[in-house]
Amino acid sequence: xxxxxxxxxxxxxxxxxxxxxxxxxxxxxxxxxxxxxxxxxxxxxxxxxxxxxxxxxxxxxxxxxxxxxxxxxxxxxxxxxxxxxxxxxxxxxxxxxxxxxxxxxxxxxxxxxxxxxxxxxxxxxxxxxxxxxxxxxxxxxxxxxxxxxxxxxxxxxxxxxxxxxxxxxxxxxxxxxxxxxxxxxxxxxxxxxxxxxxxxxxxxxxxxxxxxxxxxxxxxxxxxxxxxxxxxxxxxxxxxxxxxxxxxxxxxxxxxxxxxxxxxxxxxxxxxxxxxxxxxxxxxxxxxxxxxxxxxxxxxxxxxxxxxxx
Ligand code: NI
Numbered sequence: 059x060x061x062x063x064x065x066x067x068x069x070x071x072x073x074x075x076x077x078x079x080x081x082x083x084x085x086x087x088x089x090x091x092x093x094x095x096x097x098x099x100x101x102x103x104x105x106x107x108x109x110x111x112x113x114x115x116x117x118x119x120x121x122x123x124x125x126x127x128x129x130x131x132x133x134x135x136x137x138x139x140x141x142x143x144x145x146x147x148x149x150x151x152x153x154x155x156x157x158x159x160x161x162x163x164x165x166x167x168x169x170x171x172x173x174x175x176x177x178x179x180x181x182x183x184x185x186x187x188x189x190x191x192x193x194x195x196x197x198x199x200x201x202x203x204x205x206x207x208x209x210x211x212x213x214x215x216x217x218x219x220x221x222x223x224x225x226x227x228x229x230x231x232x233x234x235x236x237x238x239x240x241x242x243x244x245x246x247x248x249x250x251x252x253x254x255x256x257x258x259x260x261x262x263x264x265x266x267x268x269x270x271x272x273x274x275x276x277x278x279x280x281x282x283x284x285x286x287x288x289x290x291x292x293x294x295x296x297x298x299x300x301x302x303x304x305x306x307x308x309x310x311x312x313x314x315x316x317x318x319x320x321x322x323x324x325x326x327x328x329x330x331x332x333x334x335x336x337x338x339x340x341x342x343x344x345x346x347x348x349x350x351x352x353x354x355x356x357x358x359x360x361x362x363x364x365x366x367x368x
Pocket of ligand 1: 260
């Protein structure tokens with residue numbers, strides 16, 4: 059597993075060799091001490107002798123400063139190590155709309171991208187706040203804009219499978235569903251070399267039997283949501299923001315769409331508001347890994363008839 063210090067160290071070192079790049083600008087803002095510490099980490103893992111507080115200073119960016127990959131028993135999926143196979147145990151559950159966790163963790167999810175303008179703009183908004191999100195992407199769009207998927211993965215976000223064609227899966231046969239998911243997975247692999255580990259059905263429409271089929275054949279838990287701002291109806295950024303801020307609680311999976319410009323417009327106020335309320339952002343896989351089995355709100359999902367325009 060790649061050491062994050064190594065990754066950052068290599069980026070800094072390579073940036074230092076380039077003139078007039080954004081990374082060079084960032085590098086100049088790092089203290090010499092921080093750079094030396096990172097350089098030391100490149101030479102040997104055993105050389106990681108600096109204290110926790112020093113390490114925290116090194117990685118403190120934006121308002122989500124307490125973000126870190128959850129430390130749990132067993133292997134924890136972390137991005138960008140998304141080449142890990144889907145190995146959720148059956149105990150992890152087949153479908154989720156929220157996860158009961160101890161701590162103010164939430165997962166922000168964005169559907170129907172990548173979009174050539176809105177997704178990069180959203181990535182900028184997330185990056186300055188050090189927020190990691192989950193993108194349920196459409197395979198057709200991934201094939202059109204693979205570079206956006208590469209950037210999304212490189213910046214630590216998770217990619218989920220939202221099918222290749224974005225059809226209502228409940229109208230398809232089992233083999234057609236599996237094929238559509240497979241095509242999306244392959245597009246993501248081609249673009250960024252990572253495998254999605256979860257799926258979200260278009261329009262939220264997937265009966266329980268098909269959720270089990272998807273889990274058994276593709277290994278994907280079905281991820282729905284507990285907070286829905288209905289942003290696809292374009293109610294305006296302030297309404298989207300207000301709906302999310304009022305409905306989010308610990309363990310929420312928040313639905314929104316980076317396909318729509320007003321949704322991206324709503325994100326700075328929304329994310330800042332959630333941060334002010336003390337929420338910490340993790341990806342969907344991280345949230346699932348954090349779940350307390352006794353408290354899991356498994357299958358606490360919208361009814362199969364609650365189809366909408368996701
Ligand atoms: Ni969708």
